[in-house]
Amino acid sequence: MALRKPPLYDAYAAEATFTEFGGWEMPVEFDSIRAEHTAVRESVGIFDVSHMGEIVVSGADATELMQRLASNDITRLSPGESQYSAITDESGIILDDTIVYRLPEGEEYLFVPNAGHDEEIHDRWVDYRDQWNLDATVENQTEAWAMVAVQGPDAAATVDRVTDVDVTSLSKGDVVTAEIDGVESLTARTGYTGEDGFEILCPTEEAPILWSAFEGDCTPCGLGSRDTLRTEMGYLLSGQDFDPDAEPRTPYEAGIGWTVALDTDFVGRDALAEIEAAGVEETFVGLVLRERGIARHGYDIAVDGDVVGHVTSGTMSPTLGEAIALGYVPSSLSTPGTEIAVVVRDQEKRAEIVSTPFIEDN
């Protein structure tokens, strides 16, 4: 299958190195992952995140369809607000996680499944809509939208310079329509880095105008630094920290139990109510290596020579200069300060459970 190319591919093809991610050919690194990471932590960087999906749900029963397929309580959203939510199956296993935007006008939603999940999630929405006889239009608009993320402590000032509306007064999670160099965009104060920032959607064909609007003001960043930034925050990566096949986890195990509104009726709700009452056997934790080495995806976590869990994400933290990782351990071992080991190339490296985020949350 041919890789999907983001609409901005030609804009930076000469400057970046690329990787396959979720069926897309995406920039992994422009200059240096460390330099890009630091730019986002200290000033401002821009990411092409057009590999993220966009599903638009409208119609009289749009709210009900969203409420019954996402774990969070969608009715808490006013127009122009957004919400993080899990999408679970009947047994409560996370299929994907998503940000749901209630669009600024009326009762219409745009939500963002992860790269490569757009078709499957679109079909899920359509199938349930038909099964429940709901009056809603579900459109997979992934190819119609480009998306960039402008992230960092200087993001608000940077985005405000190019928009026709005041974005500095937006609350976290708010979404507005804003014009940028004549391009009509949806601009949201959201992100995946732990810094202040904005995710900006515009029609695919106008993506180069949007990218140029920030040229010179922002350090271009690839998926490499996006990954180190989110790992420092302990944010989940779909398909890696949870995955219905390779890493089946409930929101409670994955540390996002707060996205589960048990007082709403959604697919997976009954199973999750039971799991919530019983407690989880394994828990998603942060850990830091206390010996030289780097913990990576798939490495075992051991105690006294016995394998008790495994790492799902791990890297050298550019901010801390320490090897940090995320993974699952028995809940009895999940208390910060607990000493464990990570098995790196058959050698046990001392490590310690720590609370996340690994760095201060901005």
Add this chain to the structure above:
Amino acid sequence: MFEVPEDRKYQESHEYATTDGETATIGITDFAQDELGDVVFVELPAVGDEITQNEAFGVVESIKAVSDLYAPISGTVTAVNEELFDRPELVNEDPYGDGWMLEIDVADESAFDDLLSAEEYREQTE
């Protein structure tokens, strides 16, 4: 363009060895460090260990990748660049100088003939 000094020989897997007689200095090339990106960890053998041509002698990790290091030539390790344990970024900054990895006592100097010349290696990376 990547730097490929004339005073050493190269392995297809992007390690170099200097050729000044019985002692050889081993490291990875400018091309290799650029491919890896920010180097954050290096695992090397200890002084006295034997390394064998074409076999793995250590590991280099960047933020995005883990790579085995292959010995360009066989011999006994006489020095290890321990500076890299605290400052692995030296591999990026100066791969042929401060970013060196091992010094070895070469077992058989004729084995240098199995390696690529600077010109041959340059062609491989173009």
